[in-house]
Amino acid sequence: MTTANGLVLYVRSRAVPLTLGRLAAIMAFAAYGAHSVDVFLDPQRRAPVVVLAPVFAAAVIGSSLYAAADELDRTAVRPWWPPRLAHLLGLTALAAVVPALTVIGDAEGFGAAAVVRNTLGSVGVTAVAAVLVGARLSWLPAFGYLSAVYVAVQGAHGRAATVWAWPLQPGAQPGSWAAALTVFAAGAVLYALRGARPERLPV
Amino acid sequence: MNDVNNPEADRTADPTGQVTDAAPQVTDPALKNVTDPTVRVTDLTVRHRRTTALNGVGLDFGTGVHGLLGPNGAGKTSLIRVLATVAPPASGRVEILGREPRGHRELAAIRRELGYLPQEFGYYPGFTVREFVAYVAWLKEMPAEDSPAAVERAVERVGLHDRIDTKLRTLSGGMIRRVGIAQAIVNDPKVLLLDEPTAGLDPEQRVEFRRLLRELGERCTVVVSTHLVEDVAAACTGVTLIDSGRVAYRGTPDSLVALGDAESVAEPGPALGDNAIERGYTTALRAHRERALEGAAR
DSSP: OOOOHHHHHHHHTTTTTHHHHHHHHHHHHHHHHHHOOTTTTTTGGGGHHHHHHHHHHHHHHHHHHTTTTTTTTTTTTSSSHHHHHHOOOOOOOOHHHHHHHHHHSSSSSSSSSHHHHHHHHHHHHHHHHHHHHHGGTTTTHHHHHHHHHHHHTTTTOOHHHHHHHHGOOOOTTTHHHHHHHHHHHHHHHHHHHHOOSSSSOOO | OOOTGGGGGGGOOOOTEEEESSSOOEOOOGTTSSSSSSEEEEEEEEEEEEEEEEEEEEEEESSEEEEOOTTTTTSHHHHHHHHTTTTSEEEEEEEEEEEEEOHHHHHHHHTTTEEESSSOOOOOSSSSSHHHHHHHHHHHOOOTTTTTHHHHHHHHHHTOGGGTBBBBBSSSSHHHHHHHHHHHHTTTSSSEEETTTTOOHHHHHHHHHHHHHHHHHHEEEEEEOOOOOOHHHOOOSEEOOOOOOOOEEEEOOOHHHHHHHHHHHHHOGGOSSSHEEEEEEEHHHHHHHHHHHHHHHO
């Protein structure tokens, strides 16, 4: 078993091909959404696409963190953090960059920069959730947080709001980037070191 | 060496009145001439949240097949998981092949020589038998040039060579279990840990599996957790009975049978079991519980 063959088996064990297919569908949906609304009248009409596409992409990436043979994986001789980190970073890069290309323009508002930021933040929340609650439910906290922010952000002002309401901030807002990057870094490090929480603990 | 049939000799009541294994070095009778056991646990305690799964257990195992018996929730799986290095103990010392599983280097060295079949082993339905066993070989960092032959050999030993390129999703439960055994032996482990390996196997497959166990036990340390006392009678060189997180009995299948035979004279009838080893199991279990009650009362 060469390293390359082993990595192919690892990629298949995490259903990465299926995940890529799902991400492609989300990207197509995002591209359609970004160009079907009348953005030339009001660039803010892209906001739903800029917010929702990253959350859906993060949910799909989160489901790929599930390991059916987790108990056997834990007896591995090789260190787990390199494949875990490569897995998360690779899919996140793809999910951030490709949709961002479909919403080029309006870098200050709801454009490519906001898509990249929201993808990083959403994947970060999802990765933390995978470590804490397991991969299968890892999508839930990101959706819950986004929904809470969506409701609470109406009328919220000030510097703090640019941090906690990072998914709904314009792309050039530094506080929102700091929050999203921090969450992503925390999620990536936690997941690389711990992996997704086992979902059926033997007794 | 302690009297293996008299674990009471090791027991004292702790300040809370609970009976604990104060000096829990219970040595397997199969190791009488072995000065350097491959697996040794000392004063091992394992907790799951507020539940104590193992309470100050001391055991050692050498080359041979060692059956772990005990009721549900006794702590058998907890012991196997600690030995498999997938669960950390709350306290106590674990030594496998002369190494303590601490730090990446020691863990890697142990895991290279370890085979493990969990009670519920997850698998990837889209993998073929060959791919799944090869995946585990890759996890074990087996040399690339040795891996294909080792995979074929392991699959052949469990009698699935004619299904080696079949997808796992199309296999029966018993066949999946045999794939699990194949992955556990792919690296020719020195320590093999099997948790309920015969669950789902039909009688013919179980007979074959016992033959494989006996063969493996000639060269490596095999620890088998099971509910099936007849598997222990047929394939094991040593028996450890665990109850409520403590070692209730250690001996050989023959000594357990003798215990059952002796008890059937005192208490005839099927109440203790339908055969001698079942009676021995029930007798040893009841004796342990009585001792525990007496210890608690003191």
